[in-house]
Amino acid sequence: xxxxxxxxxxxxxxxxxYKSQAVSWFRIYEMFRFEAFHMYGIISSALMLxxxxxxxxxxxxxxxxxxxxxxxxxxxxxxxxxxxxxGIFGLGWALAGACPGPMYVLIGAGAYxxxxxxxxxxxGTFLYGLVRSKLPH
Amino acid sequence: MIDAILQPWPWYVSxxxxxxxxxxxxxxxxxxGMSSNLRTMCSIGGAGKVADFFKFDWKRQVWNLMVVVGAVxxxxxxxxxxxADTVIDLNQDTVVALESSGFINPGEKYVPDEIxxxxxxxxxxxxxxxxxxxxxxxxxxxxxxxxxxxxxxxxLSNLQLPSLIAVIGFFIGGIVxxxxxxxxxx
Numbered sequence: 001x002x003x004x005x006x007x008x009x010x011x012x013x014x015x016x017x018y019k020s021q022a023v024s025w026f027r028i029y030e031m032f033r034f035e036a037f038h039m040y041g042i043i044s045s046a047l048m049l050x051x052x053x054x055x056x057x058x059x060x061x062x063x064x065x066x067x068x069x070x071x072x073x074x075x076x077x078x079x080x081x082x083x084x085x086x087g088i089f090g091l092g093w094a095l096a097g098a099c100p101g102p103m104y105v106l107i108g109a110g111a112y113x114x115x116x117x118x119x120x121x122x123x124g125t126f127l128y129g130l131v132r133s134k135l136p137h
Numbered sequence: 138m139i140d141a142i143l144q145p146w147p148w149y150v151s152x153x154x155x156x157x158x159x160x161x162x163x164x165x166x167x168x169x170g171m172s173s174n175l176r177t178m179c180s181i182g183g184a185g186k187v188a189d190f191f192k193f194d195w196k197r198q199v200w201n202l203m204v205v206v207g208a209v210x211x212x213x214x215x216x217x218x219x220x221a222d223t224v225i226d227l228n229q230d231t232v233v234a235l236e237s238s239g240f241i242n243p244g245e246k247y248v249p250d251e252i253x254x255x256x257x258x259x260x261x262x263x264x265x266x267x268x269x270x271x272x273x274x275x276x277x278x279x280x281x282x283x284x285x286x287x288x289x290x291x292x293l294s295n296l297q298l299p300s301l302i303a304v305i306g307f308f309i310g311g312i313v314x315x316x317x318x319x320x321x322x323x
Contacts, residue, residue: 086306092275095266111253122178
């Protein structure tokens with residue numbers, strides 16, 4: 001039963017993502033052509049509220065449901081890995097028109113050919129694991 | 138009210154709700170990031186035998202797979218019971234650009250047949266688009282240590298400079314693909 005809440009959170013996430021159209025290839029294409037505010041509005045409004053949530057949690061020392069301190073792990077400092085890895089991810093995001101979260105939402109929505117993208121993304125993650133020690137980070 | 142739910146949700150509804158999803162995950166002792174489950178799936182499949190990167194106690198990451206299960210179910214319910222139609226109300230400039238690339242009625246369906254339809258997927262070029270797209274997504278997101286949710290939402294919400302660099306990287310890649318590669322592919 002401890003997993004039920006995560007299924008519920010994922011369920012809500014799936015509905016929001018589908019209804020926002022952020023999982024549509026068309027919206028991603030339109031975003032990268034800077035022809036609509038829609039995607040930027042989603043990201044920036046999520047971000048503004050997200051920043052507020054994180055600040056409130058830190059300043060008021062809000063605990064999680066288990067009464068533990070909420071941990072924010074700082075991201076490792078680097079430029080190379082974020083710019084190069086991020087760039088490769090961006091190429092894929094614009095090509096397939098989906099990032100990891102939306103892939104799952106699209107499977108549920110019945111766009112089954114996204115399973116090819118998912119399988120390739122798992123393979124891509126595996127390939128990264130194989131060559132990781134040879135890449136700059 | 139019911140009608141508003143059945144219509145596409147505007148950005149000022151969707152964005153704040155996504156922030157709430159992040160908050161729920163923080164309150165349940167986790168983090169919002171949708172790409173780390175790909176690494177977990179590799180580990181479950183036995184990738185730890187060939188690369189140390191996949192040697193970790195994946196059972197601690199099962200929660201993440203449960204989020205995935207929920208997201209699939211949410212997509213199903215939203216598409217089948219909570220949507221009046223599948224039309225994407227694109228900017229007219231976007232429609233014209235897609236039509237000049239040979240797209241028929243862009244935005245009429247939720248995802249384009251020209252990319253995800255049966256005919257496209259069973260052609261060599263179409264299959265390559267999905268496979269290369271997926272490979273880049275999986276490889277890039279792990280190298281960058283996160284995707285849109287992990288960096289653009291979670292990382293930036295915590296004011297992380299690395300996440301800002303990653304998001305800049307996402308957009309460099311996305312713009313290069315959209316303006317300099319896709320025109321030759323579509």
